[in-house]
Amino acid sequence: MRLITRTMLAAAVALLASSAAWAEVSVTYVKPDDYTDVSRSQIERERTLKDFSEYFAKLDKKLPAGQTLKIEVLDIDLAGRFYPRRNGEDIRIMNGGADWPHMHLRYTLEQDGKTLRSGDDELSNMSYQERLSGHYSSDPLRYEKQMLDDWFEKKIVPKVAAR
Template sequence: MRLQAGTWLAAALLAAAGAATAGVTVDYVKPDEFLDMPRSPQDREHVLKEMTRHFNKLAEELPAGQNLKVTVTDIDLAGREEPRRWAMDDIRIMRGGADWPTMKLSYTLEQGGQVVRSGEESLKNMMYQQRINRHFSSDALRYEKQMIDDWFHKSIVGSQVSSR
């Protein structure tokens, strides 16, 4: 009987903690029509999973009880994808000119069922190669993640653009 009471208490505490945590929902509208995505279905899926994973990581910074809903309507990755004749895959070339990453999204930040903030944004990271980036150079989406970080900290949690 004592074990059952302890189990019930643990389950109740977990349920209460789950209700108080922050979260994020990310939806992609017609990702096959995005301006610039890899041609390979596996590579496209990888990009979307990595973007979602990054939004989830940022959601850990939200105060308990807040939920962020993001709808991405377009993505243009940094650089340009160019085919390689001698290889099965393409290569992304970043020249630092007018090939900066951009993203169009709408968002709603809620707390307790009430909208705290919402809007539509066109994100861009025009100086993507001139800034210090906290993401590893081996991360293929480091410039896009930096752009998302800047938006999140400015528009969602209210701090300044990262200098990292």
């Protein structure tokens, strides 16, 4: 009985110690009610930001252990344009013209309390409908996620690999 307790205690301590080495991505939304293009509906806006938060959280798997990426979203302009409908629900139309996705981010990549990289970036994808994406066509944010993937691979991953 005592051996099991010690083993479980040792496992818990090891787990806590290793959790400090995990990579982490955190995101905050600065004044989301003022964003260029997120639904007027409070429910839809919350759903969109939750979807983005879940997606940003998955980026931690691409970071080395012990690194933290802090992202502040300053503006979002989704692909396409919203058009109001009589029933109160907006419909998003994407025509591939001047309606490409755009995001304004501020970020800091840290390890052991030291800043490895930081910046203030304007992301956009003018050819958003002309490229294949690794995201499902049923994903309403597939073009924005593709744009975020490009940004992450270009700005964050090369710096991570250089360490």
